[in-house]
Every structure is written in C-alpha cells, then in structure tokens.
Amino acid sequence: MGRERMVHDPGESGARTADDPGEPPGHHDHENHEGNEANEGSGGREGPEGHGWVEALELLLSEQGIRIGRYVASHAVPVRRPHRRSPAPSRDLRVPEPTARQVLDALPNPAMLILPVLDASGAVEDFLYVAQNAAVLDYSDRHIPPGTLPPWTGPVPLFERFPDLAGTPVPRLLATAYRTGRPQGPEPAEWSLPGPGKGQSVRLSSNVHAAPCGDLLLLTWQGRNRTQLARAARHLARVCWAEWNFGDGSVEASGLRGMLDLPASRPLPDLPALARMMTPESRELLYRAVHDLLLREREVVDCELFLAPPADRVVRFIAEPVRPRAGPVWAVRAVCRDVTADVRSRALAGWAVQEARAQRERADAVAVVAERLRAAVLPSFPAELALHGVEAAAVYRPDSHTARVGGDWYKTRVLPTGDVLIALGDARGHGLAAVTLMAKLRYALAGLGYTGALVEQLTGWLNEVASDDGAESTATAVVAHFLPRAGLLRWTCAGHPLPVLVRDRRARLLDPPPGGPGLPLGVLPGHVYVSAETPLRSGDVVLLYSDGLIERRGSDLDRDIARLLRAVADSARDGIPPGREALDAYVRALVHDLTGPPIDDDATLLAFRRLGGETRGVDGIPGATGAAGGT
Incomplete structure (x- = not known):
C-alpha cells in the first residue's frame, strides 16, 4: 500500500494533507465556519490546555481504523464449502488409552507423583515421592551437579530427599490441593541442596504448582520464567512496554500502569487518554510522533514526553509501527523509560554551567x-x-x-x-x-x-x-x-x-x-x-x-x-x-x-x-657619602 496522502476520508469536507500535521483540526474548522459559536475557542494552534492536539490524535486514529477496515475487507479470504459432507464417525471406533507413565512423560514441565501419607485420623502427616517424568531427569542433569543426590531407587519421603523443600510453599500447596481437591499455585519457591564439593551448595529457584491426580498429587515446576525476569529487569531499568492496536482499540502493556501511577481499577490508557495525562507541549509531540509513524512511514520515533501531576514524570517514548506486509500500520509498539532523574540532572547541570559561566563573567569583570x-x-x-x-x-x-x-x-x-x-x-x-x-x-x-x-x-x-x-x-x-x-x-x-x-x-x-x-x-x-x-x-x-x-x-x-x-x-x-x-x-x-x-x-x-656616594638633602647641601658596592 502506498503512502497515504489524506488524513480525512476523501468524501468528507475539510480534508487536509497528512504531510502537514502542524495545526489541530479546530484551526481549520474555525476558518471554514467563521462565526459558528460552537467552534469559538478551538481556533489557533492550541486550546487552553492543549486539547486541540488530543482531538487531532483521536481523529488520526479513527481514520487509521477506517484504513485497517478497508484493508481487511479487501484481503478477506472466501470460505470454501465442501462439496459433500464427511462421513460420520463409526460407532465401533476405539480410541487407545495412554498409560499413566505415557501421560506423565508427555508433560513438558518436570512433574512428580506424590502420595499423601495419612495418620490414624485421616490427616496428612507426610508426602511420599513415588514417581517422576522424563523432564525431571532432564532438569536434574541441567541444574544439579553429579554426585549431589544419591540415585533414586523408588518411593521415598519427599522432604527426606529434599530437606530444604520443607521451608518453601510446597508443603502448604500439597496439603491444600489434597484437602480442597483444587489445583494450587503457581508460587515461587527457592531451596538449596548440599553440593558435591566441600562448602558447595546448589541453589534452585522455580515456580511450583500442585494439583490433585486421583488419589495422588501432581507436583510440577518450571524455572523462574523469563517473564518474571524481564519484569524485574524493567523495574530496575525503569522501563515498560506497550502496544496500541488500532484495529480493535485494545492495549497490551507491561509496567505501564506503574509508570503512570494508575490504580488497578482504571483501564490501560489508549493514546488519546495517554495524551490527556501529559503537559500541553508533550501532547503536540505525541501527536506528531504517531502521525509520522502512521502517515510518513517513519520506522522509529524517539521523543521525551512530560507527564502532568500526579505522575509528574519525564518519559522517553521510543515507538515503531506494526503492520502486515504491504498493509497499513495496524498498531504502535513502544518502549517507555522513566528518565525523570536524567532530565532533572541535565537541567541542574545546565543551570550549574550557566551559573558558573555567570560567576566567571562577574569575576572577570x-x-x-x-x-x-x-x-x-x-x-x-x-x-x-x-x-x-x-x-x-x-x-x-x-x-x-x-x-x-x-x-x-x-x-x-x-x-x-x-x-x-x-x-x-x-x-x-x-x-x-x-x-x-x-x-x-x-x-x-x-x-x-x-x-x-x-x-x-x-x-x-x-x-x-x-x-x-x-x-x-x-x-x-x-x-x-x-x-x-x-x-x-x-x-x-x-x-x-x-x-x-x-x-x-x-x-x-x-x-x-x-x-x-x-x-x-x-x-x-x-x-x-x-x-x-x-x-x-x-x-x-x-x-x-x-x-x-x-x-x-x-x-x-x-x-x-x-x-x-x-x-x-x-x-x-x-x-x-x-x-x-x-x-x-x-x-x-x-x-x-x-x-x-x-x-x-x-x-x-x-x-x-x-646607596653609597653623595646624597642631597632638601636644600641641596651634600649629605653623607660612602663607598658603593654589592651586598
């Protein structure tokens, strides 16, 4: 699809070129409808609080949604109808049933079968580790050095083989799953094993999950997933990401709510809502950035946006367009970084340089x-x-x-x-x-x-x-x-x-x-x-x-x-x-x-x-004399 030249639908009046994003739409409305009281106050480059740029952004995204709809309609694939119906399944069809071992080994995550050990009153007093799948063996080979654990020869008390596991959420998850009959977790758990060498220890960190499995319990785990690690990294680097979909208006994000100080009860903001959270100057910057991604085929935009109180932050906004091949921009994906401290440090450094220059000029004067x-x-x-x-x-x-x-x-x-x-x-x-x-x-x-x-x-x-x-x-x-x-x-x-x-x-x-x-x-x-x-x-x-x-x-x-x-x-x-x-x-x-x-x-x-030699007094009479010489 070629570059779009018009922001408005060609059939609408008051169309303007997309290559000129310099005025919010109210400016043109005011010119075309002079004297219309409904448009008073919306003329000029910006409204009293920058709302003209928010309205321009809403119009830009609305028209992008129309373009996406046209693209979907023109590229729809017709549904093929079969010439004849498929025969109904035979009543004598037999589906083979896998064995318990086959089901266990088919699980992608490490899994153990745990047998609850009951006391005379029927309460759980221990858990017996009775079986594991192939993924457990693979996990052990990758994370536990050889010689750390004795070979597994059959059922063994779980916390006898893994003593430190008793201090994690695992006992509670197993007991609750047995008592309620409902899956529990996942929850993070960390434990250690004595290493094969003197003074060595092996640290293990996983997300554990317990679920009923007949009379047994299924304990599964997976390494701390990359999503959690990425979330921790984003928190440390004060970074979040978001993707705004213009086809259905959805917003996907990670960390954006915290950066904007949004409570959990409020929905994630679309781009116009995000613009309303900014200072008037930054609303214009956001509009121009999105405009360049949608209509000027920019591959990346990078700008600093100032959030108004209560957030009161400076966010570096780095965004790219997301589009199908030869299609319109479907979404905007952005990485946002909190650069408030950096901006304030730069401002203080600039002020210090100016003050030092002024002091130097005063000192020179x-x-x-x-x-x-x-x-x-x-x-x-x-x-x-x-x-x-x-x-x-x-x-x-x-x-x-x-x-x-x-x-x-x-x-x-x-x-x-x-x-x-x-x-x-x-x-x-x-x-x-x-x-x-x-x-x-x-x-x-x-x-x-x-x-x-x-x-x-x-x-x-x-x-x-x-x-x-x-x-x-x-x-x-x-x-x-x-x-x-x-x-x-x-x-x-x-x-x-x-x-x-x-x-x-x-x-x-x-x-x-x-x-x-x-x-x-x-x-x-x-x-x-x-x-x-x-x-x-x-x-x-x-x-x-x-x-x-x-x-x-x-x-x-x-x-x-x-x-x-x-x-x-x-x-x-x-x-x-x-x-x-x-x-x-x-x-x-x-x-x-x-x-x-x-x-x-x-x-x-x-x-x-x-000096030596003759000297003269006030009346010119010769004074004392002496020999001249160096010291």
Missing part, C-alpha cells in the same frame, strides 16, 4: 576593574629616589585561584623634608573590596606623609581610616621613613611580617619595635603604635613583603620565616650587583623561588637598597 585600579595605585618608582640615597624594586604576583587581584600595596615617595617614605601593606580579602581598601590606605598615606608627621602618627591615622571603613576592613602594614643624612630607618609594624635585612650576604629579621608589632589596622581605633630604629650601611638591602609570599597551607609561621631567610641568603650568596636592574632581577628570582607557578594568595616583595 571585577578582575578587570580591580586590575585597572591596581595599575593606577601601584606606580613605578620615582627617579629622584637615587638622589636621596635609595634605589628600589618590587614584584607583585596575584592569587592564581580568585579574581587575580588582592589587597597588597606599596608606596615610595621623597618627602619635602628630604626623608624617603617607604611602606608596604596588605588589605584583608581579595577582589574589588580589598583593592578599594588598599587604594584608600595608599592614597591616605601619600597625602598624610606630606604633613611631616612621624611614622608612629602616620600609622595611627591609617588605623583610623581602616576603622571607619567597617568591621571587615582590616589590613596590615609596615610604614617607614628613611633618613638619608643619618642613614637611619625608622619604621612601625601594624600586624605585618617583620622586614628582612640583607647585609654581608646574610639575612636576618629586623628587631621589632619596643613592645612588639602593633595591632593590624582597623582592629582597634585609637591604638598607639611605636617605632623601631635601624641604622643602615651602604649596600644594605631591606625587604618588605606580604604574607602571601611566605605562608603555605599546612605550615606554620616559624617554618615559613625560616624558609624565607634561607631563600634570601641563598639568592644573595654571590652578592647583589649594583644598579636598579640587578636589584630588580634579584627580587624577581627570589619571588619565583618562594612561590612557584601556582599560589594561594597574592604576594608582593618590595626591596630598597641604601
């Missing part, structure tokens, strides 16, 4: 802003430092795991007094908030430094700036003045790692201010800071650094400081050549040795070296 702000607040060193007896170099390495920027900052500046302001700090946290606090502190120090105040007062003012910024706005810092004429470094420490002095190719921590380092900035308003004084020789190098340079996960501060001092001394073993480029190369190599490729926090190292 924050990083761009923060990096630009950092570039603005971490300038190059002024050339006039050398005129005041100092040269400096710095390296900043961002955290490799966050927004790529943190709160590290540093500042060098020649003050009107001729002193040199040198500072390095670390604002708490990462990202834009840390950079914002860092910028506030750095710019505040740059302005306050022009007041001529001592480093103790400058540090106190920075503490007030951080305290006013909020409870989470804390920072650490080292703030120093280098006095070129005296060769003296006056400095304070606000909760920051102590500076390192590199002298004569050896490294040590500077002695802390009296009373130890002060509190971090922003912790306690009004806190008083004390300064330390360190004389510097020509060629001395002082290293200021942030904690990200030395701290390692799982380590402690003492080990981190010891590792720092070893690295500083090793790098200075051959001396630090004169010149700012050499100092810069030394700093970069040291940072690389201490941090490696990935780091967990941003790290900053600021190095400044006291």
